[in-house]
Amino acid sequence: xxxxxxxxxxxxxxxxxxxxxxxxxxxxxxxxxxxxxxxxxxxxxxxxxxxxxxxxxxxxxxxxxxxxxxxxxxxxxxxxxxxxxxxxxxxxxxxxxxxxxxxxxxxxxxxxxxxxxxxxxxxxxxxxxxxxxxxxxxxxxxxxxxxxxxxxxxxxxxxx
Amino acid sequence: xxxxxxxxxxxxxxxxxxxxxxxxxxxxxxxxxxxxxxxxxxxxxxxxxxxxxxxxxxxxxxxxxxxxxxxxxxxxxxxxxxxxxxxxxxxxxxxxxxxxxxxxxxxxxxxxxxxxxxxxxxxxxxxxxxxxxxxxxxxxxxxxxxxxxxxxxxxxxxxxxxxxxxxxxxxxxxxxxxxxxxxxxxxxxxxxxxxxxxxxxxxxxxxxxxxxxxxxxxxxxxxxxxxxxxxxxxxxxxxxxxxxxxxxxxxxxxxxxxxxxxxxxxxxxxxxxxxxxxxxxxxxxxxxxxxx
Numbered sequence: 001x002x003x004x005x006x007x008x009x010x011x012x013x014x015x016x017x018x019x020x021x022x023x024x025x026x027x028x029x030x031x032x033x034x035x036x037x038x039x040x041x042x043x044x045x046x047x048x049x050x051x052x053x054x055x056x057x058x059x060x061x062x063x064x065x066x067x068x069x070x071x072x073x074x075x076x077x078x079x080x081x082x083x084x085x086x087x088x089x090x091x092x093x094x095x096x097x098x099x100x101x102x103x104x105x106x107x108x109x110x111x112x113x114x115x116x117x118x119x120x121x122x123x124x125x126x127x128x129x130x131x132x133x134x135x136x137x138x139x140x141x142x143x144x145x146x147x148x149x150x151x152x153x154x155x156x157x158x159x160x
Numbered sequence: 161x162x163x164x165x166x167x168x169x170x171x172x173x174x175x176x177x178x179x180x181x182x183x184x185x186x187x188x189x190x191x192x193x194x195x196x197x198x199x200x201x202x203x204x205x206x207x208x209x210x211x212x213x214x215x216x217x218x219x220x221x222x223x224x225x226x227x228x229x230x231x232x233x234x235x236x237x238x239x240x241x242x243x244x245x246x247x248x249x250x251x252x253x254x255x256x257x258x259x260x261x262x263x264x265x266x267x268x269x270x271x272x273x274x275x276x277x278x279x280x281x282x283x284x285x286x287x288x289x290x291x292x293x294x295x296x297x298x299x300x301x302x303x304x305x306x307x308x309x310x311x312x313x314x315x316x317x318x319x320x321x322x323x324x325x326x327x328x329x330x331x332x333x334x335x336x337x338x339x340x341x342x343x344x345x346x347x348x349x350x351x352x353x354x355x356x357x358x359x360x361x362x363x364x365x366x367x368x369x370x371x372x373x374x375x376x377x378x379x380x381x382x383x384x385x386x387x388x389x390x391x392x393x394x395x396x397x398x399x400x401x402x403x404x405x406x407x408x409x410x411x412x413x414x415x416x417x418x419x420x421x422x423x424x425x426x427x428x429x430x431x432x433x434x435x436x437x438x439x440x441x442x443x444x445x446x447x448x449x450x451x452x
Contacts, residue, residue, distance in 0.1 A: 005168060023163045023165050023166060025162070025163075045161075045199040045202055046195060046199050049263075049265065052265055059264065059265040060269055061195075061265060061266070061269075063198070063202070064195055064198035065194065066194075066211075068168050068170075069215065112264065115264065115265070116264070133349075133350050135265075
């Protein structure tokens with residue numbers, strides 16, 4: 001009964017046109033239709049943050065967005081941050097500070113940190129922790145993630 | 161964990177949206193931020209046959225002043241509510257409360273009006289709508305109507321909305337300069353749904369409190385104003401004895417539930433403690449108003 005829809009979504013600067021079922025989640029669209037498996041799927045109920053992407057420049061849960069809603073939108077995923085040969089700045093900071101172990105949550109963290117660095121005046125460690133509180137990591141205990149983000153924030157000139 | 165199939169309508173106007181709702185009988189859902197709706201659809205707790213997307217309707221994303229009150233359109237995101245300069249100036253209790261609303265990424269999508277339509281008993285927006293004497297503006301194919309917040313919420317996850325109605329905006333009080341306010345919430349983890357929360361506003365004239373408002377959430381099947389407690393404090397000097405009387409009355413007025421997060425007794429105790437702090441903060445922040 002549901003009519004499939006033709007959508008065009010720009011992902012990391014490249015336009016993709018596909019015909020999709022309205023019920024297809026953006027997370028599954030990215031992974032299954034476009035093969036961009038860097039966006040991880042954890043809880044599928046908006047709790048864990050692993051699927052965080054940027055939708056028109058602001059962080060969003062890909063599991064709480066339908067692909068049809070992204071028709072005409074610009075999406076950024078972790079694949080747009082860097083490559084194995086040349087890590088992006090946020091990825092490099094995570095690596096330098098051992099801010100990941102298994103890496104499952106990392107793409108979501110990298111994307112929310114992108115939003116934080118672009119748009120939010122975080123200054124203190126408490127600010128950083130509050131800003132990261134929507135993303136879960138079961139390995140690191142967060143300490144090293146906060147260290148990585150502190151360095152990135154400092155670089156931005158917000159901390160001495 | 162995949163939603164059931166549905167037809168998708170991207171509405172380009174309010175009229176288009178309410179026509180699509182009416183055409184679907186009672187089987188349509190509106191999607192704005194979708195931060196509560198999508199989890200329910202992913203679990204198939206909700207299976208609309210039509211999803212009406214209002215995100216592309218022009219003119220619904222602004223906060224503006226009208227007739228001495230503030231109007232928030234249906235697409236005002238929590239992120240905007242949290243940082244909007246008009247809200248910060250005229251309704252600081254709302255700006256402060258936003259720190260407790262979910263997380264940064266959810267606040268990017270979720271909306272004030274969507275939250276009141278969802279009407280979760282432990283969500284901040286319904287409580288604040290009651291505190292701020294909100295008027296909910298509603299459109300349908302039959303025309304427009306305005307419902308006061310006190311009549312809009314009818315139970316847990318239940319509102320006065322008919323199946324073909326769309327909330328287009330919510331209108332809230334501005335508070336005079338010098339209004340005292342307090343907001344206290346306790347959740348197991350930051351950004352989680354609250355076990356209990358209390359919001360207070362009041363003004364101070366000739367050394368006593370007037371226009372005392374107190375609302376609570378998480379301690380019953382929906383957020384409520386506690387008018388009996390307000391009356392105890394109205395005209396008082398906020399002495400310890402009067403505060404104690406108010407807190408005791410608050411604890412007897414609420415009917416919290418027990419669940420896996422907290423017992424009813426704990427919630428009742430907690431709500432009283434939070435109220436005492438919020439009332440103290442409001443009294444401390446209030447500046448003596450000149451009497452006309």
